[in-house]
Amino acid sequence: MEDTPTAILVRQVLGAIAEFEKATIVAKLAAARKRKRIATGMKVEGRKSxxxxxxxxxxxxxxxxxxxxxxxxxxxxxxxxxxxxxxxxxxxxxxxxxxxxxxxxxx
CATH class of the missing domain: 1.10.10 (Arc Repressor Mutant, subunit A)
Structure with a gap:
């Protein structure tokens, strides 16, 4: 694969989009866990005691x-x-x- 300026730009843009997508998914999951924890008043994550x-x-x-x-x-x-x-x-x-x-x- 060539390392032309265009190829580098495309790779960086796709990397930034992937990083943004991961951050939004993590935020959505954290908010859902928090809502469930507040609604049920119980532990949501981790191994059961x-x-x-x-x-x-x-x-x-x-x-x-x-x-x-x-x-x-x-x-x-x-x-x-x-x-x-x-x-x-x-x-x-x-x-x-x-x-x-x-x-x-x-x-």
Whole structure:
């Protein structure tokens, strides 16, 4: 391809048009997300939290965190093991990570 002044001008103009088009699309999407967030009052973007995706698991985890036969509290690992024993596994089919259990208890 030749690098004539006309070819350079056309490339620059097309690049400017593409940049403008991308900016308008980004602005439209941002405005739509903002409208939806205001209308619903809920989170619009990102991964769903445990409380949104599986409220039953969070409820059980909180119940397990409160009870231990002789007082005290169960560890995060023990709660994860009990959830797995009751058939509640993460998205990959494995036992929950203790950090995931901590996030459930914090919500």
């Amino acid at each position: 445990h409380i949104e995706a599986r409220p039953d698991v969070v409820k059980l985890a909180k119940a397990l965190a409160r009870k231990k036969p002789k007082g005290g509290r169960l560890s995060l690992r023990a709660i994860a093991a009990e959830l797995a024993a009751r058939g509640f596994l993460n998205e990959r089919g494995r036992q929950f990570n203790p950090k995931s259990v901590a996030a459930m208890l914090a919500s």
